[in-house]
Each structure stands twice: as C-alpha cells, then as structure tokens.
Amino acid sequence: xxxxxxxxxxxxxxxxxxxxxxxxxxxxxxxxxxxxxxxxxxxxxxxxxxxxxxxxxxxxxxxxxxxxxxxxxxxxxxxxxxxxxxxxxxxxxxxxxxxxxxxxxxxxxxxxxxxxxxxxxxxxxxxxxxxxxxxxxxxxxxxxxxxxxxxxxxxxxxxxxxxxxxxxxxxxxxxxxxxxxxxxxxxxxxxxxxxxxxxxxxxxxxxxxxxxxxxxxxxxxxxxxxxxxxxxxxxxxxxxxxxxxxxxxxxxxxxxxxxxxxxxxxxxxxxxxxxxxxxxxxxxxxxxxxxxxxxxxxxxxxxxxxxxxxxxxxxxxxxxxxxxxxxxxxxxxxxxxxxxxxxxxxxxxxxxxxxxxxxxxxxxxxxxxxxxxxxxxxxxxxxxxxxxxxxxxxxxxxxxxxxxxxxxxxxxxxxxxxxxxxxxxxxxxxxxxxxxxxxxxxxxxxxxxxxxxxxxxxxxxxxxxxxxxxxxxxxxxxxxxxxxxxxx
Amino acid sequence: xxxxxxxxxxxxxxxxxxxxxxxxxxxxxxxxxxxxxxxxxxxxxxxxxxxxxxxxxxxxxxxxxxxxxxxxxxxxxxxxxxxxxxxxxxxxxxxxxxxxxxxxxxxxxxxxxxxxxxxxxxxxxxxxxxxxxxxxxxxxxxxxxxxxxxxxxxxxxxxxxxxxxxxxxxxxxxxxxxxxxxxxxxxxxxxxxxxxxxxxxxxxxxxxxxxxxxxxxxxxxxxxxxxxxxxxxxxxxxxxxxxxxxxxxxxxxxxxxxxxxxxxxxxxxxxxxxxxxxxxxxxxxxxxxxxxxxxxxxxxxxxxxxxxxxxxxxxxxxxxxxxxxxxxxxxxxxxxxxxxxxxxxxxxxxxx
Numbered sequence: 001x002x003x004x005x006x007x008x009x010x011x012x013x014x015x016x017x018x019x020x021x022x023x024x025x026x027x028x029x030x031x032x033x034x035x036x037x038x039x040x041x042x043x044x045x046x047x048x049x050x051x052x053x054x055x056x057x058x059x060x061x062x063x064x065x066x067x068x069x070x071x072x073x074x075x076x077x078x079x080x081x082x083x084x085x086x087x088x089x090x091x092x093x094x095x096x097x098x099x100x101x102x103x104x105x106x107x108x109x110x111x112x113x114x115x116x117x118x119x120x121x122x123x124x125x126x127x128x129x130x131x132x133x134x135x136x137x138x139x140x141x142x143x144x145x146x147x148x149x150x151x152x153x154x155x156x157x158x159x160x161x162x163x164x165x166x167x168x169x170x171x172x173x174x175x176x177x178x179x180x181x182x183x184x185x186x187x188x189x190x191x192x193x194x195x196x197x198x199x200x201x202x203x204x205x206x207x208x209x210x211x212x213x214x215x216x217x218x219x220x221x222x223x224x225x226x227x228x229x230x231x232x233x234x235x236x237x238x239x240x241x242x243x244x245x246x247x248x249x250x251x252x253x254x255x256x257x258x259x260x261x262x263x264x265x266x267x268x269x270x271x272x273x274x275x276x277x278x279x280x281x282x283x284x285x286x287x288x289x290x291x292x293x294x295x296x297x298x299x300x301x302x303x304x305x306x307x308x309x310x311x312x313x314x315x316x317x318x319x320x321x322x323x324x325x326x327x328x329x330x331x332x333x334x335x336x337x338x339x340x341x342x343x344x345x346x347x348x349x350x351x352x353x354x355x356x357x358x359x360x361x362x363x364x365x366x367x368x369x370x371x372x373x374x375x376x377x378x379x380x381x382x383x384x385x386x387x388x389x390x391x392x393x394x395x396x397x398x399x400x401x402x403x404x405x406x407x408x409x410x411x412x413x414x415x416x417x418x419x420x421x422x423x424x425x426x427x428x429x430x431x432x433x434x435x436x437x438x439x440x441x442x443x444x445x446x447x448x449x450x451x452x453x454x455x456x457x458x459x460x461x462x463x464x465x466x467x468x469x470x471x472x473x474x475x476x477x478x479x480x481x482x483x484x485x486x487x488x
Numbered sequence: 489x490x491x492x493x494x495x496x497x498x499x500x501x502x503x504x505x506x507x508x509x510x511x512x513x514x515x516x517x518x519x520x521x522x523x524x525x526x527x528x529x530x531x532x533x534x535x536x537x538x539x540x541x542x543x544x545x546x547x548x549x550x551x552x553x554x555x556x557x558x559x560x561x562x563x564x565x566x567x568x569x570x571x572x573x574x575x576x577x578x579x580x581x582x583x584x585x586x587x588x589x590x591x592x593x594x595x596x597x598x599x600x601x602x603x604x605x606x607x608x609x610x611x612x613x614x615x616x617x618x619x620x621x622x623x624x625x626x627x628x629x630x631x632x633x634x635x636x637x638x639x640x641x642x643x644x645x646x647x648x649x650x651x652x653x654x655x656x657x658x659x660x661x662x663x664x665x666x667x668x669x670x671x672x673x674x675x676x677x678x679x680x681x682x683x684x685x686x687x688x689x690x691x692x693x694x695x696x697x698x699x700x701x702x703x704x705x706x707x708x709x710x711x712x713x714x715x716x717x718x719x720x721x722x723x724x725x726x727x728x729x730x731x732x733x734x735x736x737x738x739x740x741x742x743x744x745x746x747x748x749x750x751x752x753x754x755x756x757x758x759x760x761x762x763x764x765x766x767x768x769x770x771x772x773x774x775x776x777x778x779x780x781x782x783x784x785x786x787x788x789x790x791x792x793x794x795x796x797x798x799x800x801x802x803x804x805x806x807x808x809x810x811x812x813x814x815x816x817x818x819x820x821x822x823x824x825x826x827x828x829x830x831x832x833x834x835x836x837x838x839x840x
Contacts, residue, residue, distance in 0.1 A: 047677075047839055050677075050681045051681070051838070052677060052680055052681060052838055052839045053838060053839050054838060071837070072683065075680075075681055075682060075683050076683045078681060080677065080678060080681045081678075082674045082677045082678065083674075086673065086674040086675050086677065086678050087675070088498070088502070088675060089673075090501070090502055090505045090506065091498065091501060091502075095498070095501065098494070099494055099495075099498050100678075100682075102490060102491050102494040102495075103491060103494075103495075103679065103682045103684055104682055104683060104684075105490075105491065105683065145678075146678075
C-alpha cells in the first residue's frame with residue numbers, strides 16, 4: 001500500500017489556481033522531494049495532505065485514510081513542519097519539546113530513542129529560549145518536535161532554507177536515518193544537492209505537476225531551470241594594475257561581554273571586485289557586516305569603507321554604500337516606480353536624474369510594463385532583481401548583499417548573478433553573503449569565517465587547491481566542521 | 489487531562505515571560521483606578537463664586553456665610569452689580585455668580601445664578617448645589633436625601649464602570665491576540681495537525697486569562713475599598729458570580745475576534761475600536777443611557793457592559809439582593825450563550 005495517494009487534486013483561492021489536477025503517490029518509507037519555485041503550490045499541497053486545507057476537487061489519502069473524512073486518523077499519524085519557523089520562541093528548548101510530546105499524548109522519555117540522534121546535538125542548550133537559537137539549531141529542534149510522537153509520515157516544508165551547508169548536511173543525514181525506521185518523508189528544498197538525496201522528486205510549477213521521477217531524470221528534463229549554463233565571467237587580473245581598496249579592515253574585533261562575535265579579522269576588498277563573505281550560521285558574518293555598514297561600532301581595530309573611517313565617519317559611509325537584505329528589500333504596497341523614487345530620494349538624487357534613470361533601469365530589466373504594478377504582485381525572483389537594482393541605483397561605491405537569493409530556483413538565481421556581474425563591470429564593488437556554494441564559485445574572491453575568525457581567503461580555485469577539496473561545498477564543510485563554538 | 493494542563497502551563501509561561509503583557513495587565517487597572525479616583529472627577533468642589541448684593545442685610549449675609557462654609561463653594565469676591573460679575577466670569581476669575589435681589593430678606597426669592605456654561609453638565613450641577621445650599625435648612629420646599637452615596641462621591645459610580653471596561657478589554661483583547669499570534673507564527677498549524685481536540689486548545693488558551701481577570705477584579709475591589717473608601721455593600725458571592733458570567737462573555741468575544749482577525753494588529757484594532765469605543769460612549773459608563781437619542785439607546789442595549797455596570801452598581805453600592813439584578817443577570821447569561829456558541833461554531837478546524 002502506498003503511504004500517500006494524491007488523485008487529481010485542485011485547489012484555488014478566488015481566481016488564483018494554487019494546484020491544478022495534481023496526482024502522484026509515495027510509497028511507504030520513501031523520501032520524496034516536492035520541488036518547485038516559490039509560489040508553485042507546495043505549501044497548499046502539504047496543507048491538504050495534513051488535512052489542514054480542503055481541496056476543491058480530487059481526493060488524497062495518507063496512510064490509507066482520506067484527508068477529508070479521516071481527518072482524525074490522519075492527524076494521529078503525521079508529523080508536520082511548516083515552512084515558517086514553528087516553535088514557541090519564548091519557551092526553552094526543553095519546554096518546547098515537552099509541550100509537543102504532551103500534545104501528542106506521549107512523553108519525551110518514552111520516545112527518546114527516536115529523537116536521540118538529533119536531540120543530543122541540541123541538548124546542551126535545553127534551557128535556552130528557542131528564539132535565541134541559530135537557524136540550524138531551530139530547524140533541528142523543530143524536527144525533534146515533529147518526530148517526538150513517532151509519526152508514520154513526515155511533511156517538511158522547506159526545512160533548510162536559510163540554514164548553512166554544514167547544518168543542512170546534518171539535517172539530511174538525520175532524514176536518511178529516519179528512513180531506516182520506515183518513516184515516509186515528503187520534503188521540499190531549493191537546494192540541488194538536497195534534491196539529489198531524495199529517492200524520487202515531483203516538480204511543481206504554477207500549480208501543475210510537471211513531472212515525477214528520480215532526481216537525476218527530473219534535473220535533466222528541466223535542466224534549463226535547475227542547471228542553467230554557467231555564466232561567462234572573466235576572472236579579474238589584479239596583478240597588472242594596482243587598484244584602490246574599497247574596504248580595508250585591520251584587526252577588527254566586536255565583543256559582547258566576554259563573547260567575541262568577530263575575533264580579529266583583517267582583509268581588503270578591491271574596487272570592482274565581487275567578494276563572497278561566507279560562514280556558517282553564527283560565525284559572525286552579520287556582526288561584521290553591521291560594522292562595515294556603520295550600523296555597529298567595533299570594539300577594537302580599524303577599518304575604512306569607501307575611504308571613510310568606520311568608527312567616526314559612519315554617516316558618510318551610509319551615503320556611499322548600497323544595501324540589500326533578504327528580509328527588507330522593498331515596500332510591498334508601493335508600485336515599482338514609487339519604490340525607486342523613494343529610495344533614490346533617500347540618497348538625495350535629483351528629480352530629473354531619477355526620472356531619467358528609472359526609465360533606463362526599467363527598460364534594461366524589461367520591467368517597463370510593470371512600472372505601476374504593486375511590488376506585492378511581482379514574483380519573488382523579480383522582487384529580488386528589482387531590490388538589487390534599487391540598491392545600486394544611486395551608484396554607490398560598494399553594495400552589501402545579505403543572502404540576496406534565498407528561496408528562488410537556480411534559473412532565477414543565475415539571472416540575478418548576471419545583474420551582479422553587470423554592476424561589477426560598471427565599477428561597483430559587490431560584497432555578498434550566501435549559503436549557496438555554486439554562488440560562491442561565481443565570486444572573484446571569497447573569505448570563509450569560522451568562530452569569528454577568517455579561516456580562508458582567496459579565489460575559489462586557490463582555496464580548492466590549497467585545501468585539496470573538489471568543490472566549494474567541500475571546502476566550506478571542511479572548514480566549518482572545525483568550528484569549536486556552537487553555531488548559536 | 490495531562491495535555492490540557494501542559495497547555496495551560498505553556499500559556500501561562502507566555503504571559504509571564506512577556507514583560508509588556510504583564511505591565512499592561514496589572515499596570516492598566518492600577519493606573520486607571522488612580523486616575524479616575526484622584527484626577528478625573530466631576531465632583532463639585534471649590535467653585536469660585538461671586539456674590540452680587542446691593543444691601544448687606546442679616547438674612548442675605550447668613551446665606552452667603554452658609555455658601556462659604558460649604559466645601560462646594562469658595563466666595564471669591566463681593567460685587568455690587570451683575571455686569572461686574574459677568575465680567576469676572578469672562579476673565580476666568582470665577583465660575584459662577586449669585587445675584588441677591590435688594591429685597592431678598594423679605595421675599596426670600598428672586599435669586600439669579602450667572603453660570604459659566606462652557607461645560608453644561610458641570611454648570612447644571614453647580615446651580616443645583618447652590619440651590620440646595622441656599623434653600624435647604626430653613627423653609628425649603630424640598631428636602632433631598634441621598635441614598636447609598638450621601639457625600640455624592642463620583643468614585644462610587646466609576647468603580648463598577650472601570651470593572652466593566654477593564655475586564656472586557658483585557659479578556660477580549662488578550663485572548664484574541666494570543667490566538668492570532670499562534671496563527672501568525674505558524675504554530676497553530678502544528679497544533680491543528682496534532683490529535684488534540686481543537687476545542688481543548690481553545691479552552692486551555694482561555695483558562696490563564698480567566699484567572700488573570702479574577703486577579704484584576706480583586707485588585708480593583710481592594711483598591712476601591714481601602715484606597716477610595718467605597719463600601720462593598722452587597723454579597724461578594726454574587727459580585728463574583730456575575731463577574732464570572734461577564735468575564736466568560738468577554739472571553740468568547742475575544743474568541744470571536746480571533747476567528748475573524750488574521751494578524752495581531754487587526755485583532756488589537758478590532759478589540760480596541762469595536763469594543764472600547766462603544767463601551768466608553770454607550771454603556772452608560774460616562775454618559776447616562778437615558779439622555780441618549782432613541783437610536784443610540786437601541787445600540788446600547790446590545791452592549792453587555794451596560795448590564796454589568798448596572799448590576800455591579802446595584803450589588804456593590806446599593807447592596808441589594810440578587811433578585812433585584814435578576815434581569816441583568818439573565819440578559820448577560822443569554823448573551824454569553826449566543827456569543828459562545830457563535831464563536832465555537834465559527835472556530836475553524838482547517839485553514840482557508
């Protein structure tokens with residue numbers, strides 16, 4: 001008997017068709033990947049299978065029980081991790097776990113075996129509030145909570161988005177472990193390496209199931225989307241000419257009490273360079289970036305960004321940099337043109353100039369017809385492209401990108417990187433953090449932070465050669481696994 | 489049962505760990521009681537009064553003395569003509585003037601009050617008080633005896649009103665916000681996908697707020713007795729029973745709001761605007777229901793706070809028995825049944 005049967009499921013919200021005639025089945029003990037871009041209908045599918053949502057048409061069953069009429073039975077047998085972080089932030093790790101155990105009429109002690117492998121990694125933080133954990137830790141705890149009642153089927157809605165590669169690897173090792181206990185797993189992920197760890201995957205796009213098959217078959221069939229051709233980018237040749245440094249940092253330290261979040265880092269970034277700033281969750285990337293952008297004062301050490309001192313001239317720094325983060329990009333309830341107008345105005349550009357450059361920009365992005373659309377109506381990939389363009393609209397000396405491409409498919413990410421190269425060629429220095437190791441390969445130079453220190457610095461090729469690793473993914477994992485400090 | 493208890497404990501921890509919630513829960517009742525008790529009062533006291541009299545005979549002088557001796561009036565000036573008095577009122581030097589006719593001693597009538605009518609309610613009260621002081625002891629036609637509140641303290645009136653407002657606000661707002669927060673954070677999805685009865689989730693969420701509401705009720709009662717000297721005349725048992733009824737009603741209203749609201753902000757706005765405004769304006773807490781236009785009286789008839797305030801005023805201040813507030817109790821009970829069944833029927837076991 002199949003653990004999950006889906007027959008011609010359709011779901012629409014008003015006019016929006018979230019799912020159209022989707023059918024597939026998942027065998028018992030299988031790891032099934034449900035993949036597709038943001039807004040493809042994955043979350044609706046999960047909710048229908050968890051009996052949280054009623055389908056408009058079609059039927060589905062989980063463990064042999066219909067998700068509509070057998071709601072109670074289904075809810076006894078499934079574990080569900082919604083996409084959004086679903087723990088109680090103000091309860092401690094232990095309290096969260098105990099609460100979810102009691103919720104399912106069981107105790108932590110009774111099922112300790114089933115969660116031991118994961119829980120042992122976070123047990124030393126058991127008195128810490130869940131809200132104070134790092135991304136990877138939170139995901140592990142959420143998984144513990146979903147597993148504590150020994151579910152037969154586990155639904156994981158993008159469990160590793162925003163989690164560093166090492167934690168992601170550990171997470172999937174745990175899933176492989178669960179398979180041995182015959183738990184059926186349906187998971188979605190934007191990472192190709194994770195897709196390849198599934199036994200079969202279904203590719204969902206615009207609510208239509210485009211194909212089901214082995215990861216390799218699906219990745220091959222839809223290779224335009226998942227495996228776009230690499231971008232042409234000539235490596236910079238810095239040996240010939242001496243260019244000015246946009247960032248110069250020496251012995252920078254940021255301490256919170258006795259804890260050194262950033263522990264004596266020194267590096268330089270040259271003009272027009274694409275500098276990848278990598279590190280596991282909690283390695284100190286964000287803190288370092290805050291100091292460089294003038295949001296935070298260093299405890300000791302010196303630094304200059306676009307020629308200004310980060311200690312004393314942070315107001316000038318803010319005038320001459322661009323910044324884009326995953327969380328804050330654009331105002332959703334303003335139109336495309338209004339957003340551009342607003343941010344250009346904030347940086348003190350002249351009205352004529354703004355009008356001129358807006359037309360230029362929209363034409364270049366082929367956005368002209370969306371000039372007056374609300375940003376909330378645009379797909380995520382478009383928003384990110386627009387946000388990036390807005391962040392360099394005032395021609396800053398350097399632009400800081402904080403995980404700019406979270407949650408979008410490889411094809412869209414590739415288009416995003418074309419924009420980055422474009423900016424770099426125009427002389428704008430790019431300082432970028434990312435958890436995608438294929439993106440790390442796109443950078444001119446990268447640094448990898450571990451425990452607040454820069455453990456490696458150089459071009460991707462140099463690092464691979466020096467550490468004798470086949471690709472960036474291995475380089476990163478090799479270095480990050482040396483971390484002593486827990487990622488918290 | 490174990491599930492239920494762990495739910496209640498979890499909810500209690502949320503409340504205790506959020507300092508802002510705690511501050512609001514216990515700071516608001518205390519602040520409101522102190523404000524209404526000491527600052528916001530419409531008691532008549534120290535009204536600056538001008539006496540206009542042309543000849544100072546014995547009878548007139550005696551009345552003026554009596555006015556001056558009362559705590560209500562302070563004689564600020566004696567003038568000869570009414571126009572001088574009017575000028576003084578215009579210059580904000582006095583609140584009212586009392587004009588005695590030259591033959592007051594023999595006629596004992598013909599008094600004129602000139603009152604600053606900027607606040608019509610207060611103006612009305614001043615004249616009434618002045619009238620009472622002037623006519624009362626000797627040869628007055630009327631003899632007013634104030635039952636229950638002989639000193640005419642407004643504290644007596646506002647304590648039940650504050651109870652009605654605060655209990656409604658805290659119960660409805662806090663429960664709706666705490667339920668909507670779980671929706672927003674995504675934890676509600678996990679709770680629903682568990683084998684737990686949705687009804688149990690809701691009841692467990694409500695219990696800590698029920699306990700809090702009782703704590704607040706006790707704080708208000710203690711403050712009113714020991715700080716403001718308002719006597720609690722009626723039986724405590726019935727005061728608490730009717731309050732329980734009212735608290736449950738407020739909780740089901742909160743539940744109803746949480747069914748409709750999708751974000752915490754909406755829940756907050758709904759409970760603040762939809763509940764607070766009508767309660768203050770139309771429940772009879774500030775403005776008497778009887779003096780409202782007919783249509784607003786109809787609206788006020790569906791506001792539960794109105795009946796609760798009436799019942800509490802009767803029970804606490806007048807000290808009557810339960811049979812005198814049977815009507816209000818029945819109305820509240822009826823409303824509770826309707827609201828509770830409505831909110832439970834609307835509670836969704838699934839998402840939309």
